[in-house]
Amino acid sequence: MIMVFSGAGLSAESGIRTFRDHDGLWEEYDVMQVCSTQGWEADRELVTQFYNARRQDLKDKEANRAHITLAELEKKYPNKIYNLTQNVDNLLEKAGCKNVIHLHGTLTDLRCESCGHVWDIGYEKQNNHDACPVCESDLVRHNVVMFGEAAPAYQHIYEAIANCKILIAIGTSGQVIDIVPIATEFHHSILINPKREEYMTSFGSNGKYIDEYFEHFIQKNAGDSMDEMMSIIEEFMDV
Ligand SMILES: [Zn+2]
Numbered sequence: 518m519i520m521v522f523s524g525a526g527l528s529a530e531s532g533i534r535t536f537r538d539h540d541g542l543w544e545e546y547d548v549m550q551v552c553s554t555q556g557w558e559a560d561r562e563l564v565t566q567f568y569n570a571r572r573q574d575l576k577d578k579e580a581n582r583a584h585i586t587l588a589e590l591e592k593k594y595p596n597k598i599y600n601l602t603q604n605v606d607n608l609l610e611k612a613g614c615k616n617v618i619h620l621h622g623t624l625t626d627l628r629c630e631s632c633g634h635v636w637d638i639g640y641e642k643q644n645n646h647d648a649c650p651v652c653e654s655d656l657v658r659h660n661v662v663m664f665g666e667a668a669p670a671y672q673h674i675y676e677a678i679a680n681c682k683i684l685i686a687i688g689t690s691g692q693v694i695d696i697v698p699i700a701t702e703f704h705h706s707i708l709i710n711p712k713r714e715e716y717m718t719s720f721g722s723n724g725k726y727i728d729e730y731f732e733h734f735i736q737k738n739a740g741d742s743m744d745e746m747m748s749i750i751e752e753f754m755d756v
Contacts, residue, residue, distance in 0.1 A: 519594065519750065520681040520703075521587060522674075522696065523602045523609075526688015526710060530581040530740050533606050554665035557658070562645060568659040569642040572624050576640040580612035583687065583739035586747065588613035594754070599677035603693060605661050618673045620694070622661040630656035678702045683753050684731075685746065688739050690714050691727050700730045705753045707733040709742045 525535045550556040551567040580588075591598050591614055600617050602609060605624045609617045627643055628635045631654035648655050662668045671694075678699060684706040686696055697716055700706050708731040716725045728734035733749055735742040 518597050518599065518677075518681040519590075519683045519685060520599045520677040521590070521601065521685045521687065522677075522689065522699070523587075523604060523687040524689030524693075525604065526690075527583055527602070527739050528578075528581075528604050528606050528608055529688065530583070530738060531578050531606075531608055533575070533578060533604070533608070549664070552661075552663055554663050557663060561658075565643050565645060565659070568624065568661065572638075572640050573642070575606055575624055578606065578608065580608045581740050582743055584608045584612035584614070586743040590747070590750070591615065599673070599681055601673060601677060603689065618670055620662075620668060620670045620674070622659075622670075624659070624661060626660040627657055628660040629654055630658055635660055674699065683707075683750070685709070685750070686731070687742075691716070697727060697730050700727075704732075706731045707735065707746060707749055709735045709737065709739055709746060711736065711738050 525533070546567055550560070551564050557564050587600065587609060591600065598616070600609065600614055601620055602617060603620050605619060605622055607623065607625050625637055625639055626635050627638050627647070629649035629652060632649060632652040634649055634651040636650060643657065643659065646655065647657050649657055674694070682703070682705060684700060684703040686700065686707070687709045689696055690710070691697060691714060700708070708728050710728070713726045713728055713736065715722050716727050716730070735745050
């Protein structure tokens with residue numbers, strides 16, 4: 518089985534930005550104000566506005582060649598792919614992927630803090646007075662994991678490591694989830710990233726690059742790497 522593990526670099530060519538990119542939407546906000554549990558407790562209104570803006574921004578974004586290729590991969594090897602993403606956008610789904618595990622939640626859903634119910638609101642704005650459709654609680658929030666809280670979907674990482682022989686990591690810098698200890702569990706692995714990233718351990722740099730822990734490194738944007746990725750996967754699947 519194949520574990521696909523993607524990050525911001527997968528969606529960058531679709532125009533999805535992150536805090537590290539410094540574009541308009543993000544410069545208005547401080548990351549800890551809008552992406553941490555402290556920020557959420559301090560000002561729910563501000564955080565809700567932030568996610569409303571991101572949700573609206575997602576509406577006209579389209580899947581790129583990399584998302585589409587991953588959907589083709591899923592069709593080519595049915596029930597053989599663990600598709601794990603750190604991205605909260607829905608571009609893998611827009612491309613036709615059926616089984617996406619969102620490690621950090623989903624922008625197009627809301628969640629009830631009282632009963633845990635999660636529901637799809639598409640690209641709509643969350644109104645602060647919206648109540649949960651199941652329990653009617655008004656403790657409703659965005660469905661994105663914040664700094665300072667648990668990410669229950671991480672259990673799928675361990676499940677995928679246990680079940681997969683091949684790792685494909687796309688557009689992840691390894692700064693949020695450390696990809697290196699994951700990569701060392703695999704005999705076959707591919708890393709796709711446009712630039713080399715220094716490996717930072719909790720003690721600082723160890724003088725190595727993340728790509729050195731992978732069997733193959735394709736140093737290109739996600740979209741430009743797909744033919745090469747597919748031919749390496751075919752070789753892996755043959756043996
Ligand atoms: Zn509820």
